Amino acid sequence: MNRVGTQKKILDAAELLFSESGYYSTSLREITAKAGVNVAAVNYHFGSKEALLDNVLERRLAPLNKLRLQMLDAVCAEAKDRGRRPSVKALMHAFIAPTIGFRDSDAGSKNFVALVGRAISEPSGTVQRSFFKFMEPFITVMIDSLHEALPDLPAELLLLRFHFSVGTLVHILRANNGAGLPEQRCMAGDRAKHKERKKGYEEPKAITTATLVDEAVNFVTAGMEA
Amino acid sequence: MNRVGTQKKILDAAELLFSESGYYSTSLREITAKAGVNVAAVNYHFGSKEALLDNVLERRLAPLNKLRLQMLDAVCAEAKDRGRRPSVKALMHAFIAPTIGFRDSDAGSKNFVALVGRAISEPSGTVQRSFFKFMEPFITVMIDSLHEALPDLPAELLLLRFHFSVGTLVHILRANNGAGLPEQRCMAGDRAKHKERKKGYEEPKAITTATLVDEAVNFVTAGMEA
DNA sequence: CTTTAATTCAAACATCTGTTTCAATCGTAC
DNA sequence: GTACGATTGAAACAGATGTTTGAATTAAAG
Structure with a gap:
């Protein structure tokens, strides 16, 4: 096993487990067990649990932020060329689309977006500091x-x-955990009850990533311009 | 010390500490130390840490939910009297106003709303189950x-x-922690940098609870009707 | 092959966790 | 005042936590 192999295994396992259970509820022993490495490997390769979190976040956030900034710059530049102000909708699209769409870019990214959604809401301290x-x-x-x-x-x-708007996006990411659809648990229960009461009620259709992005952009744009 | 005195002291301390650091990051010893009681008191009076969380949530959520349902029923009843459909804005007001405004109803409520905001985002399991x-x-x-x-x-x-909309509200409650204003930490840093760059930039005014409620209701109403 | 550095491993570290035990104390009814 | 159930307190419980240690193993360089 060379260095990068072990490091990647740890990062992947940590990313998955952090996204499922959060930073504080995930132990190093769970991570190393899933990664198939020794407990000491984390402290050997990363230094501490907190430094591991930093590496997990940075690995994905660095390219994601680059993409978001590119899209934002493109929107502003195009508006400037036309001598107009950037539209709220285009700005919000540059904010939301890469973030939500990121989960389709890589197998592990799906776990990561949930981790990001959770990071921003985790008790102040370690996670928030690393994230911001x-x-x-x-x-x-x-x-x-x-x-x-x-x-x-x-x-x-x-x-x-x-x-x-940030709250809306974070909530989307957080619920994005399993199926990738907005099937948060409170609604799952509700829908069943609702179905019983209303006649002719049709089960809501599944929502694609594209629809999710469009709807989210429309929602926050309408709110910003209200 | 009679029973209710000790129980209330524990509930108050737990509510504050849970809202500050979350359920998993708060130990029973921190709670009992702040409450000025023995560690064993929690298990004696409540049975377990999880049961304590249930009691913390229920103490505030029961009256709050009653109030929200009353307002919702009032909106629907009034609409029915006029032979009209309820307005989205009125419904959203019934959803948001009691929740945000709840923090002014009691000294401890300010901590509680932050706890609620955090509860919905805490890693699945104990907290979410109790909350939903x-x-x-x-x-x-x-x-x-x-x-x-x-x-x-x-x-x-x-x-x-x-x-x-739920995401928006949850985010408001979560940031509501300290000063009660939307002064989330990412913006505090931004504002400083923004101030440097723009001439004639005026520091944003403080936002009252009433404004916060109005703006939140307008925001999600515009989004729902987009 | 030998040497040298990087990496892995099992074990132990001290500390913290929620919970339990049981004697001491308190409040109250007889 | 005495007896009795409710409550408190100090101490210990078993287990999990992040981290460190030092020997064993691996990989690469001379």
């Missing part, structure tokens, strides 16, 4: 662009509504 | 009412958009 370290550069540019797109919206309202 | 047990009755009625308000919106889109 990677997110901050993008958010800075995003808010600047939104100010250009909505010059008449007061700063505090713009920040507040963007805050709402 | 209390939430389900309300959600069922809510979705039925939304179907009445938006009869032309396909079921899968309605569920999806309500899913988005």
Whole structure:
């Protein structure tokens, strides 16, 4: 086993288990067991559990953030060429589409998006610190662009509504865990009961990634411009 | 010390610490230390840590859910009297206003809303199970009412958009932790950098609970009707 | 083949976890 | 005041946690 083999096995196992159970509820022994390596390997290759989390996040977040920034720059550049302001919808698309669509780019990415959704809501400390370290550069540019797109919206309202939008996206990612569809558990129960009461009720159709992205973009765009 | 005194002290301490650090990251010894009682008191009065969480949630969620259902029923009843469908905005107000406004109703409630925001995002298992047990009755009625308000919106889109709305609310509650304002940490850093770059940038004004509720209701209403 | 460094492994480390035990204490009814 | 059930307290429980150790193994270089 060379170095990179063991490291990758640990990263993959940690990514999966963190996304399933969260950072604090996943033990190093579970991770190393699933990876098929010794417990000491984590501290040997990464230094600590927290450093492992950093590496798990960075491996995926670095290319994702690059992609998001590219799309954001493209939107702003195209708007500038036309001498117009960027549209809220295009900005929100650059924010949401790469993030949600990321899960289709790689087998392990599906686990990762759930991990990201969970990271932002995990108790303050380790996870949030690691996460925001990677997110901050993008958010800075995003808010600047939104100010250009909505010059008449007061700063505090713009920040507040963007805050709402982040909440929407995070919730999508979090629920994205298993099937990749918005089948969060409260609704599963509801739907059954609803079905009993209403006649002629049709089971809702499955929702593709493309529809999910479109609907999410429409939802937050309408909210931003409300 | 009589029974209820000790029980209340434990519930208050657990509510605060759970909301700060989450369920899994809070130990019984931290709770009992803050409450000024013996470690054994938790198991004596509640049976287990999980049962303690149930009691923490139930103490606040029972009256809150009652209030939300009352408001929802009032909205639907008034609409029926006028022979009209309930408005999405009124429904969303019944969903959001009591939840956010709850933090002003009691000194400890401020901690509780953050706990609720965190509960829904905590790794599946204990916390989610306890939480949805209390939430389900309300959600069922809510979705039925939304179907009445938006009869032309396909079921899968309605569920999806309500899913988005829940994400927005949860994110608000989660960030609601300290000051009670949407001052999430990523934006604190952004704002500083943004301030440097833009001339004539004005620091955003503080946002009151009433504004927060109004903006949140407008945001999700616009999204639902998009 | 020998040497040398990198890596793996089983075992132990100290610490923390939720829970239990059982004697000491408290409040109350007789 | 005495007896009795409810409550508290200090201590210990068994198990899990992240981390460290030092010898064994592997891979590459001379």
